[in-house]
Amino acid sequence: MIDKNIYRIHYLHCKKIYVALEELNIPYDLHLVNIGKDEQFTPEFLKISPNNKIPAIVDQNPPPEFGEGHLSIFESAAILQYLADYKKGKGAPDLYPKNPRERVKVNEWLYWQIAGLGPMMGQLNHFSSKNIDYAKERYSKEVDRLFGVMNKRLGEYEYLAGDNYTIADIASYTWLLNDNKLKATDTPYQNIKAWIERISARPAVKKAIEAAKAK
Ligand SMILES: N[C@@H](CCC(=O)N[C@@H](CS)C(=O)NCC(=O)O)C(=O)O
Incomplete structure (x- = not known):
């Protein structure tokens, strides 16, 4: 325990x-x-x-x-x-397959979030309230690029590592759940939007998000 x-x-x-x-x-x-x-x-x-x-x-x-x-x-x-x-x-x-070919795909997308999406979204959030156009533009462009990469991947596969939901999806999901750009009806990232909806429907995810809100 x-x-x-x-x-x-x-x-x-x-x-x-x-x-x-x-x-x-x-x-x-x-x-x-x-x-x-x-x-x-x-x-x-x-x-x-x-x-x-x-x-x-x-x-x-x-x-x-x-x-x-x-x-x-x-x-x-x-x-x-x-x-x-x-x-x-x-x-x-x-959530973390032992099959080496599947596992390497999970690792790719897990580290993609840890080293790419997370830090870039973090910087964008930080600079969005600062009056520094260069930084805002830089991080905004990079987050858009990363969203584009993810959207393409989710057009080819149901989940980031392939056909199955894994810890790679969990890592990115919590970051994207409340992003206004992804929530918009006409978002250019429709595959990400659909993936968020799929994951949000999972009972364990609903429970976790409610628990987080309650604390
Ligand atoms: N790469 C780390 C990042 C964790 C992280 O950035 N945590 C922030 C909050 S979201 C933090 O603890 N900041 C406190 C500090 O920097 O002093 C992870 O994935 O666990």
Whole structure:
């Protein structure tokens, strides 16, 4: 059981973890680390997440191959991979296939979000309230380019890694869910819009998003 040590606040990286925990039927407790109040810099949290970022988890009962003692993990992709590989509950879907050809596709799109979409959308959000046209234009163009790449992919496949829903979809979904450009009826990114609707209809996703709102 993941116990009493999921550090969280309502940021998009953290919502990924909510969704994965619900999809995978993993019991968990949430702990608030308020980055607005610099709580990510406390010595206690830095032991878990030395890069002073949320999300992070502590599993009090990792599988035997991890040896004795609890296991802490920071970086959302590493958390998603661990949960899907080692903590999948009864009846939960396989979100991280073992088949190497399928797994490499999941990794591609997972890292695409972590290294591309996430940071670029983060910069765009940051600069949207600043009066620096160069930065706004740069990040806006890059986010549009990334949306275009994703939209093309989702025109060819139902999910980012192929035919099946995986942790790669979870990683991008929480970032795109509330994007106004994608919500618009006449969005040029219709394949992304349809993919968001498909994922939003999943019971575990509904539960996770409601839970995140309630906190
Ligand atoms: N690559 C990291 C990014 C995490 C991240 O950027 N977290 C932000 C909130 S969304 C944070 O904790 N910021 C606090 C800080 O930078 O001090 C991941 O995917 O987990």
